Amino acid sequence: MTTISLTSTTIKNMFDELNQNFNGNLSIGVKEHVLDIDNEFGKGRIRGITFKSGISLLEFDVKFLQDFTLLAGTSKNPPICFAYCLKGKVSHSFGSQQAKNTLENFQTGILTNRAFEENRLYFEKDEHVKISLIVVKTSSNQNILKQHNLNYRIQKSFINGDRPKNSIYVGSYNLKIADKIQQLEAIQQRGIVRSLMIEGLVHMILAHEIQQHSDDLKNRSFNRGNLNSKEMDIIRKISIDIQNSPEAQHCISTLSRLSGLAPGKLQEGFKLMHGTTVSDYIRAVRVEKAEELIKTSDLNISEVVYSVGFTSRSYFSKIFRQKYNCSPKEYKVHQQLMSLSA
Known part of the structure; x- marks a missing residue:
């Protein structure tokens, strides 16, 4: 020693x-x-x-x-x-x-x-x-x-x-x-x-x-849920995979099969780690990635929508506005104006 x-x-x-x-x-x-x-x-x-x-x-x-x-x-x-x-x-x-x-x-x-x-x-x-x-x-x-x-x-x-x-x-x-x-x-x-x-x-x-x-x-009784540390480590790795590949068609059944965790344990793990459901977490990651692409790439809005895994531009516009208080198009125009004035 x-x-x-x-x-x-x-x-x-x-x-x-x-x-x-x-x-x-x-x-x-x-x-x-x-x-x-x-x-x-x-x-x-x-x-x-x-x-x-x-x-x-x-x-x-x-x-x-x-x-x-x-x-x-x-x-x-x-x-x-x-x-x-x-x-x-x-x-x-x-x-x-x-x-x-x-x-x-x-x-x-x-x-x-x-x-x-x-x-x-x-x-x-x-x-x-x-x-x-x-x-x-x-x-x-x-x-x-x-x-x-x-x-x-x-x-x-x-x-x-x-x-x-x-x-x-x-x-x-x-x-x-x-x-x-x-x-x-x-x-x-x-x-x-x-x-x-x-x-x-x-x-x-x-x-x-x-x-x-x-x-x-x-x-007083520590809330560790029904997950052990190995299962929680799997949840963390799934989260990283979603962040790295938001465009993949992630869903509960696929993630359950790949991870070996039951759907209920997946939901419990995401609730513990992120305070939200699996689907809400995936959606949040995609919106944040889309915002980054609008700001830093030359992709148009439709290209951004499909590149991060969304299948509906109108749905994307709705949740983008909820998060950023403006439409994706308004946000892109604003970024372009900022670039011109810089």
Whole structure:
């Protein structure tokens, strides 16, 4: 087993320590640190980003070739950590003597701990793990904390009193967060645009985490439905296929046959992940793809309609207007005028 101790809580120093231990390839962008590993320790990527708001994002997308334990200490004002496991599983304990809690794929977790408490993350050998950690800075100085209103409100919600306690909440499955993380991974922009897009999605993921916690407290019995994690992973893959090929004639019976999931489980999975039915999700993806094509291609409206899988132009115009408050033709004319004036 390999054990690595991190002595710093800042992203910059943390990645310097990780690089010294893993001997990987460290690249630094606009407040974004990326460590690529491909050696005897394992293969994958660790990414860290910090924002002015006092919120940081730490992502592991790795497969270690041996059991690995990461030790991370905290400061006088330990942060609040919101975790989401997209793939595999990771275990955690406070120090070496306390019980482990395991976060499996599609599960959320929220962690608070005492000042200067040691956290231990356990990664199993040959387990491909993808986990995102959103770390929210806290402070004992309320005046400083109130400068970042979001941090102030989160601290008030999850730390009762002046002295935080060791606590870990492992929540129910949530596929909506997986969808947002997928969007996070798909960002191709550079510079300040990239930073703003990442920060916006991180805030959305954080909102989903907090909402999940609130819903679980209300329900008390975690709502995982009748789907296991393998079936939920299938739902996620189907969603990606629909996004990549909206023009295909997707339907419940075809998706059920290809996935091996009963129609009822398909509907339940889409309700959990997207809050809508399969057919409504397909329609929404097609409309968004059509809007992109109208804006960026030379296709006429009829060509756009059929290229994204719709069979009726009048029906497409109706739902396009419902979403964008104008007709496809009006939208295209507006885009053309914008191009001419640019």
